[in-house]
Amino acid sequence: MTAPDRARPGAGGVGDSAARPDGVRKVIGTFAYSSDLRHDDMLWGHTLRSPHAHARVLAIDTADARAVPGVAAVLTHADLPAATHYGLEITDQPVLAADRVRHHGEPVALVAADHPETARRAAALVRVTYEELPVVHDEATATAPGAPVLHPDRTDAYAARVPHPNVLHRQPVRRGDTAAAAPTADVVVTGDYEIGMQDQAPLGPESGLAVPADDGGIDLYVATQWLHADQRQLAPVLGLPPEKVRITLAGVGGAFGAREDLSVQAHACLLALSTGRPVKMVYNREESFLGHVHRHPARLHYEHGALRDGTLVYVRARIVLDGGAYASSSPAVVGNAASLAIGPYRVPHADIEALALYTNNPPCGAMRGFGAVQACFAYESQMDRLADALGLHPVDVRVRNAVDRGDTMPTGQVIDAPAPAAELLRTVRDRPLPPERPWEPTAPGAAPDLRALPGGLSNTTHGEDVVRGVGYAIGIKNAAYSEGFDDYATARVRLELDGGAPVATVRSAAAEVGQGNVTVQAQVARTELGVTRVVLPPPDTTLGSAGSSSASRQTYMTGGAVRQACAAVRDEVLRIGRERHGWPGGALRLSGGRVLDAAGTPVGTLADVLRDGPVERETVFRHRPTEPFDPVTGQGNGHVQYALCAHRAVVEVDTALGLVKVVELAAAQDVGRAVNPLAVTGQIHGGALQGLGLAVMEEILVGPDGRARNPSFTDYLIPTVLDTPVMPVDILERPDPHAPYGLRGAGEPPTLSSTPAVVAAVRDATGLALRRVPVRPDHLVADRLGTAPED
Amino acid sequence: MRVSLTVNGRPRTADGVWPGESLLFVLRERLGLPGSKNACEQGECGSCTVRLDGDLVCACLVAAGQAEGAEVTTVEGLAGPGGDLTPVQRAFLDTGAVQCGFCTPGLIVAAEALVAADLHPSDGDIREALSGNLCRCTGYEAVLAAVRLAAARTAREATAGAETDAR
Numbered sequence: 001m002t003a004p005d006r007a008r009p010g011a012g013g014v015g016d017s018a019a020r021p022d023g024v025r026k027v028i029g030t031f032a033y034s035s036d037l038r039h040d041d042m043l044w045g046h047t048l049r050s051p052h053a054h055a056r057v058l059a060i061d062t063a064d065a066r067a068v069p070g071v072a073a074v075l076t077h078a079d080l081p082a083a084t085h086y087g088l089e090i091t092d093q094p095v096l097a098a099d100r101v102r103h104h105g106e107p108v109a110l111v112a113a114d115h116p117e118t119a120r121r122a123a124a125l126v127r128v129t130y131e132e133l134p135v136v137h138d139e140a141t142a143t144a145p146g147a148p149v150l151h152p153d154r155t156d157a158y159a160a161r162v163p164h165p166n167v168l169h170r171q172p173v174r175r176g177d178t179a180a181a182a183p184t185a186d187v188v189v190t191g192d193y194e195i196g197m198q199d200q201a202p203l204g205p206e207s208g209l210a211v212p213a214d215d216g217g218i219d220l221y222v223a224t225q226w227l228h229a230d231q232r233q234l235a236p237v238l239g240l241p242p243e244k245v246r247i248t249l250a251g252v253g254g255a256f257g258a259r260e261d262l263s264v265q266a267h268a269c270l271l272a273l274s275t276g277r278p279v280k281m282v283y284n285r286e287e288s289f290l291g292h293v294h295r296h297p298a299r300l301h302y303e304h305g306a307l308r309d310g311t312l313v314y315v316r317a318r319i320v321l322d323g324g325a326y327a328s329s330s331p332a333v334v335g336n337a338a339s340l341a342i343g344p345y346r347v348p349h350a351d352i353e354a355l356a357l358y359t360n361n362p363p364c365g366a367m368r369g370f371g372a373v374q375a376c377f378a379y380e381s382q383m384d385r386l387a388d389a390l391g392l393h394p395v396d397v398r399v400r401n402a403v404d405r406g407d408t409m410p411t412g413q414v415i416d417a418p419a420p421a422a423e424l425l426r427t428v429r430d431r432p433l434p435p436e437r438p439w440e441p442t443a444p445g446a447a448p449d450l451r452a453l454p455g456g457l458s459n460t461t462h463g464e465d466v467v468r469g470v471g472y473a474i475g476i477k478n479a480a481y482s483e484g485f486d487d488y489a490t491a492r493v494r495l496e497l498d499g500g501a502p503v504a505t506v507r508s509a510a511a512e513v514g515q516g517n518v519t520v521q522a523q524v525a526r527t528e529l530g531v532t533r534v535v536l537p538p539p540d541t542t543l544g545s546a547g548s549s550s551a552s553r554q555t556y557m558t559g560g561a562v563r564q565a566c567a568a569v570r571d572e573v574l575r576i577g578r579e580r581h582g583w584p585g586g587a588l589r590l591s592g593g594r595v596l597d598a599a600g601t602p603v604g605t606l607a608d609v610l611r612d613g614p615v616e617r618e619t620v621f622r623h624r625p626t627e628p629f630d631p632v633t634g635q636g637n638g639h640v641q642y643a644l645c646a647h648r649a650v651v652e653v654d655t656a657l658g659l660v661k662v663v664e665l666a667a668a669q670d671v672g673r674a675v676n677p678l679a680v681t682g683q684i685h686g687g688a689l690q691g692l693g694l695a696v697m698e699e700i701l702v703g704p705d706g707r708a709r710n711p712s713f714t715d716y717l718i719p720t721v722l723d724t725p726v727m728p729v730d731i732l733e734r735p736d737p738h739a740p741y742g743l744r745g746a747g748e749p750p751t752l753s754s755t756p757a758v759v760a761a762v763r764d765a766t767g768l769a770l771r772r773v774p775v776r777p778d779h780l781v782a783d784r785l786g787t788a789p790e791d
Numbered sequence: 792m793r794v795s796l797t798v799n800g801r802p803r804t805a806d807g808v809w810p811g812e813s814l815l816f817v818l819r820e821r822l823g824l825p826g827s828k829n830a831c832e833q834g835e836c837g838s839c840t841v842r843l844d845g846d847l848v849c850a851c852l853v854a855a856g857q858a859e860g861a862e863v864t865t866v867e868g869l870a871g872p873g874g875d876l877t878p879v880q881r882a883f884l885d886t887g888a889v890q891c892g893f894c895t896p897g898l899i900v901a902a903e904a905l906v907a908a909d910l911h912p913s914d915g916d917i918r919e920a921l922s923g924n925l926c927r928c929t930g931y932e933a934v935l936a937a938v939r940l941a942a943a944r945t946a947r948e949a950t951a952g953a954e955t956d957a958r
Contacts, residue, residue: 028869
């Protein structure tokens with residue numbers, strides 16, 4: 001199918017572009033985001049952060065801050081009631097710095113006051129005495145003899161596997177015999193690539209409201225991606241049993257990975273418990289940039305060997321990810337980068353190493369695409385170099401090696417579901433190209449439309465030095481949690497009568513972060529139970545975990561859990577109907593509140609059964625198990641599911657000024673089953689634009705001093721609608737036999753391929769090699785990191 | 792200090808306003824109108840777009856005192872008294888232009904102004920009019936579709952209204 005352009009009227013079941021249940025509140029302004037929450041008697045919390053990337057903390061004096069009228073509390077590490085550290089995978093991150101800060105922006109002290117400005121001013125009066133330490137900022141400074149060891153007391157599971165204590169995790173993947181195969185290649189291309197630090201930049205700032213409870217516990221209302229992971233990390237920090245740390249999802253203004261780690265959670269709760277009053281914390285944009293993890297910057301070295309016809313013989317790859325000061329989810333990012341390092345291509349011989357470093361740079365963790373983005377830019381750049389070296393069309397060299405069902409990944413995992421890489425590439429290639437020189441006037445005497453030119457209304461060119469280029473790319477992404485993680489989702493479904501009509505209440509702890517999981521849960525319930533009305537109470541921790549709203553897993557996992565719970569409710573309804581109301585045996589289905597037999601003849605109604613009371617079931621859904629990767633060979637069935645997206649980018653480049661305008665970015669993606677076509681299309685558009693941002697504008701600039709230099713929307717550029725190309729979408733539906741409804745995780749794949757496609761198009765236009773993203777004007781005109789094509 | 796202004800047609804007063812507060816803070820925290828959003832608070836993202844005496848402004852860049860005596864329209868003031876959505880609001884829902892929705896109030900206030908001024912905007916016109924509003928979820932394609940749809944529906948209704956008047 002091609003993408004729908006608006007919601008279709010329908011029953012609102014699986015496959016319909018059903019409307020969002022929160023949509024009306026969002027367009028009239030009454031939907032409550034976490035930063036909109038209020039409480040009588042509430043205080044405002046503020047965080048004091050380190051101005052240094054690496055320093056010893058010699059003393060903290062809070063007397064002046066405490067003396068400010070309106071200040072209710074000033075907390076430092078000395079005031080922590082219980083555990084002093086937290087972390088998603090490794091408990092290495094201080095709640096508040098004690099004797100050492102390891103990155104610019106690390107939290108040092110907290111203030112609660114009656115006005116946000118009072119809290120800010122008081123925090124500025126906390127006197128911290130620092131002694132600056134040498135900054136570890138890249139692989140060389142991290143592993144040099146005598147380099148400062150950032151976590152000298154490591155006891156995590158990866159410590160024994162790494163060559164240096166500043167290496168956080170390392171994962172090799174070895175398949176075949178690369179050394180023996182290398183001499184048989186007719187052509188070899190090598191390349192070094194670099195990726196800057198991208199930020200998720202969700203529009204909603206980190207925020208939450210912590211309310212102390214009478215039982216000594218805490219009620220936290222917060223924007224997060226995984227309520228139960230927050231609870232698991234918070235309870236030890238607050239010194240409370242988990243059941244006294246009750247978390248409710250507040251409205252989330254986007255996530256993209258930025259909300260996987262704790263931000264305001266611990267700090268707001270500590271201030272609330274300390275003062276006995278509700279505390280609201282809202283980051284401003286600068287603090288948001290300093291207060292959440294980013295996408296790992298990366299340096300990658302690749303070597304591809306191929307036969308003259310383009311068939312890949314071997315690939316060597318080394319991927320170095322900068323994890324920053326704390327572990328966050330870096331181990332899993334390394335696993336993804338290693339296992340997906342060569343892309344959706346058949347390669348008999350592979351020798352891959354991926355690692356993440358501890359440095360004094362800002363901590364990095366989850367962002368849409370999660371380790372696969374970095375690898376994709378490198379392997380797709382390599383495929384273009386190979387095409388150049390062999391005189392082949394870039395799509396042809398890819399199609400020659402493209403995986404499909406039955407092929408083997410370098411981890412040894414056999415792809416046992418459709419993986420139509422070649423079809424996706426051909427689909428984007430065969431689309432008609434957009435018209436040339438779109439800025440030229442259509443009527444005689446009319447002015448050119450500057451908005452269609454690179455530089456736009458800045459009036460920098462009338463097209464004199466503008467050249468067009470076309471580029472292609474494809475990426476492969478795993479869905480759900482990998483490497484043996486016990487990944488599950490819980491759902492509870494109740495079916496009852498309300499005013500004589502059946503209504504389904506669907507409960508889960510799945511975070512709605514904008515992607516539309518609430519819509520999908522309602523669609524599943526309508527489909528499985530044949531009802532129209534579905535109610536979704538706010539997610540909280542009184543129900544079992546739904547896992548994270550990340551890794552393209554929530555439609556699969558919570559959708560699967562809701563489907564399973566609905567099936568249990570349906571079975572019970574049918575059992576009661578047969579026992580008490582004489583419904584026949586055999587296959588019965590529910591539709592429109594009625595019970596139909598195989599021929600479609602009504603045999604009863606839901607109301608027959610529900611008049612006696614509600615029917616409720618709770619279930620836990622798991623995807624099929626995965627295995628850890630072998631620490632030496634990287635072999636193992638590590639992933640649940642693979643998803644593919646391909647892009648074709650058309651760009652125009654002003655070669656005199658180094659300005660790029662992306663004219664069109666066409667996508668083709670296999671989603672297995674489009675549970676909500678309009679929402680899937682929205683994911684493809686949004687994901688592609690984030691990849692475009694990485695290609696040409698988005699980077700947190702971090703100096704050798706480890707400080708972020710552009711933490712604002714003035715200086716960190718995310719695409720505006722004027723930077724956005726036309727984005728046609730082709731959706732393929734090749735069902736995955738192992739997944740609910742055959743669906744395939746859809747949110748992340750478009751973020752992989754759009755970056756290399758745009759850069760390939762700029763290369764096509766300019767002839768430059770372009771080994772670093774984001775591509776900047778000086779790469780295009782000053783021949784620096786652009787480097788000549790033969791480089 | 793005290794600030795008195797008219798918000799969405801109603802006279803409102805806020806007391807105890809610290810002179811450094813923005814109009815956005817007063818709307819959100821003192822007048823209970825959190826529809827205008829606080830994404831960057833430096834005039835870069837457009838999430839707090841409101842109309843101030845008819846002009847589109849970022850409420851975060853307006854000092855509270857500057858709004859003294861002014862007429863302000865926020866997203867909360869657009870739908871009809873019975874909760875009837877405007878054509879722009881309906882179109883945002885129909886095209887999937889709402890995902891997380893944090894940018895939505897600002898985009899809708901800006902799009903209303905565009906549709907009120909031009910029922911036949913080109914794509915370039917729409918892009919230019921909305922270029923001050925950042926969205927991180929949708930990729931803007933659905934937003935563009937929403938504005939096209941709202942303009943077309945409004946134009947159709949205007950034509951139908953004119954025909955009815957002529958009869």
